[in-house]
Amino acid sequence: MKNIYLRNRYNLILGYCGVVFIIIGITLLIPLSSVLFLKYELIDIFIFSILGIFSIILGSLLKRNINEDKNITLNFQEGGVIVFISWIYAILIGALPFIIKGQLTFSQGIFEAVSGFTTTGLSMVNVLETSNAILLWRSIMQFLGGAGLAVIMLSSIIGPLGIGLYNAEARSDMLVPNIKNSAKTIMLIYSGYILGGIILYYLAGMSMFDSINHSIAAVSTGGFSTKVESIGYYNSISIEFITILLMVLGTINFGAHLLILKGKFKTFFKIGELRFMFFLFLIFIPLVTFYAVLPIYNSLAKSFRVAIFEVVSAISTTGFSTTTYFNWTSLGYFILLLSMLIGGGTGSTAGGIKQYRVYILLKNLWWEIKKMTYSKKSIKENSIYKPEGKVYIDNNFLNEIIVILSGYILTYTICVTILLTQGYTLKESMFEIASCLSTVGLSYGVTSIEASNITVWTMSFAMFLGRLEFLIIISTFIKFYKDVKKINLIQNNKKESNTLY
Numbered sequence: 001m002k003n004i005y006l007r008n009r010y011n012l013i014l015g016y017c018g019v020v021f022i023i024i025g026i027t028l029l030i031p032l033s034s035v036l037f038l039k040y041e042l043i044d045i046f047i048f049s050i051l052g053i054f055s056i057i058l059g060s061l062l063k064r065n066i067n068e069d070k071n072i073t074l075n076f077q078e079g080g081v082i083v084f085i086s087w088i089y090a091i092l093i094g095a096l097p098f099i100i101k102g103q104l105t106f107s108q109g110i111f112e113a114v115s116g117f118t119t120t121g122l123s124m125v126n127v128l129e130t131s132n133a134i135l136l137w138r139s140i141m142q143f144l145g146g147a148g149l150a151v152i153m154l155s156s157i158i159g160p161l162g163i164g165l166y167n168a169e170a171r172s173d174m175l176v177p178n179i180k181n182s183a184k185t186i187m188l189i190y191s192g193y194i195l196g197g198i199i200l201y202y203l204a205g206m207s208m209f210d211s212i213n214h215s216i217a218a219v220s221t222g223g224f225s226t227k228v229e230s231i232g233y234y235n236s237i238s239i240e241f242i243t244i245l246l247m248v249l250g251t252i253n254f255g256a257h258l259l260i261l262k263g264k265f266k267t268f269f270k271i272g273e274l275r276f277m278f279f280l281f282l283i284f285i286p287l288v289t290f291y292a293v294l295p296i297y298n299s300l301a302k303s304f305r306v307a308i309f310e311v312v313s314a315i316s317t318t319g320f321s322t323t324t325y326f327n328w329t330s331l332g333y334f335i336l337l338l339s340m341l342i343g344g345g346t347g348s349t350a351g352g353i354k355q356y357r358v359y360i361l362l363k364n365l366w367w368e369i370k371k372m373t374y375s376k377k378s379i380k381e382n383s384i385y386k387p388e389g390k391v392y393i394d395n396n397f398l399n400e401i402i403v404i405l406s407g408y409i410l411t412y413t414i415c416v417t418i419l420l421t422q423g424y425t426l427k428e429s430m431f432e433i434a435s436c437l438s439t440v441g442l443s444y445g446v447t448s449i450e451a452s453n454i455t456v457w458t459m460s461f462a463m464f465l466g467r468l469e470f471l472i473i474i475s476t477f478i479k480f481y482k483d484v485k486k487i488n489l490i491q492n493n494k495k496e497s498n499t500l501y
Contacts, residue, residue: 010483011065013081018062020086024093025055027140031097034132044133047097055093080476087468090117094141097134098125107456108449114460116141118467119349121223121319121441122459124449128228132209138224139216145467146220146250146349147190186254189261190349193219197246204238218246221349223319223441231309232322240305243320244312251277251316251344255387272384273345276359277315280342284311284335292332314339317351319441325431326445333427340434340442347387351439351466353408357401360384364398404469411465412437418458419446436462 029052032045094117095109104112108124115122119142127135197215202208210226217224227233231243249257252274259268268274288307289300297303306323313320314336325333343352367382383392412433419429424446432446436459446455465473 009078013078013085014062015064015066016082017085017089018059018065020082021055021059021062021089023059024090024144025052025057025059027144028052028055028093028137030140031133031137034136041131041133043101044097044131047100048133048137051093051096077475077479080472081479083468084473084476087117087464090141090144091464094137097137101134103130103134107453107460111456111460112138113141114463115441116222116224117145118439118463119145119220119222119317119351120436120439120463120467121217122435122443122447122463123224124447124451126449127226135213135226136209139213139222142220142222142224143194143216146216146222147187185258189254189257190219193246193249197242200242201239204236204242206234206239214243215246218243218318218320219250219349221247221250221316221318221344221351221439223313225320230322231320237305240309240322244309247312247316247318247320250318251348251350253345253347253387255347256345259387267385267387267389270385271387272363273355273359273386276355276362277345280315280339280355281308281311284315284339288332288335292328292335295329296327310336311339314440314442315342315344315355317343317438317440319435321442325442333431336442337431337434340438340440343438343440351437353405353438356386357404360393360398360401361405364393407474408437408466411462415458415462419455422452422455424455432459433462437466439463439466 028048031048034044091110091113094113095104095106098104098112099106099109103109104124111122112124114120116138121142123138125134125138194215197219198208198211201211201215206214213224213226214231216222223230225231225233231240234240253271256268256271256274259265259271285304285307288311289303293303293306294300297306309320309322312318317340325336328336341353342358343354344350346354346356363382363384371380381392383390385391415433415437416426416429419433420426424432428444428446431442431444434440435442435444447459451459
């Protein structure tokens with residue numbers, strides 16, 4: 001009976017993976033529209049057509065495993081398995097256009113796909129020698145990764161998935177009571193901002209093709225650009241302002257966006273991590289302006305313009321830039337590093353440790369200090385404000401944050417150490433791994449076509465682990481391990497029974 005149950009559960013898992021494969025297949029056909037933007041190659045049409053059709057057929061075959069029983073739901077671990085398999089497949093097939101064209105090696109192609117789907121934005125592609133189809137595919141990967149493959153699937157199909165799949169992609173805030181409607185609401189908000197960004201960029205002077213790519217990259221907090229100099233290529237205050245607006249929107253919790261759309265501004269400004277984000281802006285931007293950028297430009301207006309853009313880009317984990325950092329002071333370097341590590345909002349497209357967790361840890365420090373002044377008999381419940389209202393913080397919640405933070409620090413230390421063995425300086429290694437692990441995309445020069453395979457795979461691993469988060473991946477492997485043990489136990493029992501008879 002257990003064997004049949006496990007088989008049915010994994011059939012269901014593979015069925016919903018099939019749905020994701022179909023969606024990926026459809027999106028692989030979108031770059032064919034690059035013929036409208038003139039700069040395309042016939043091989044692009046062939047590559048994306050074959051890969052898209054293959055993915056749709058494979059997904060359709062797997063989708064037949066889905067049971068239509070409305071009472072079936074997925075738990076967190078099963079959702080984690082679907083997310084894990086879907087992301088591995090997306091990365092592998094997403095890398096193939098770069099590899100087949102001979103633009104990148106296998107390792108570099110995987111790196112580019114991981115960077116795209118995790119919305120990191122570090123790139124090894126020479127955009128000057130790349131067709132529009134490939135450039136558009138990079139942006140599409142960021143669109144899919146920003147919303148999350150699970151969220152896109154939930155918003156596009158009818159089926160009883162349960163909250164397990166929703167939570168398995170590092171999302172916990174329910175925008176509306178129904179999971180599928182929450183996913184649809186996320187997609188509407190996400191797509192709406194991207195459409196608005198396209199219009200604003202076009203009005204500001206970008207070409208339509210650049211507007212599409214940069215709007216997707218900004219709202220998804222991805223950072224891929226069609227220009228070598230990123231946003232700095234345009235040297236336009238209006239384009240930089242639009243980009244800052246879109247980056248901030250991308251790093252805010254989707255639940256908070258819903259409050260704005262409902263006109264609940266008072267509740268919106270009560271949210272703890274939002275207040276923390278604006279506090280960080282208030283502290284970091286002046287420090288970068290006066291102590292990192294002003295000595296370079298000798299103009300307060302120019303320095304403030306650069307500082308606000310780079311700090312917002314780092315905290316939002318977008319990775320757009322208007323300058324380089326090699327001549328920045330140590331303080332400026334440290335602030336960018338700290339901004340990347342903290343990262344964006346929970347339940348947004350951003351990466352990092354997340355402002356919410358850092359905010360709670362700092363609040364907990366304050367609560368513990370205050371507790372020393374209370375009498376031993378007094379009982380006080382600690383709480384913060386989230387988009388859904390006041391939330392009380394208990395020890396279990398704090399322990400979960402500590403576990404995630406510990407995993408983050410351990411991974412960061414290991415990956416930095418590996419880069420040090422490859423001959424990079426401590427400054428280069430710490431900056432680049434912080435950028436990878438927080439899925440930011442700012443670079444200190446490590447990411448290049450000359451990087452060794454060890455460096456490339458280390459950074460790819462850091463990006464992947466940073467996007468899906470540690471508990472989800474650990475939970476997935478624990479489920480795999482337990483299920484394999486169950487299957488082996490069942491098979492051994494069958495062998496013993498057959499021997500007796």
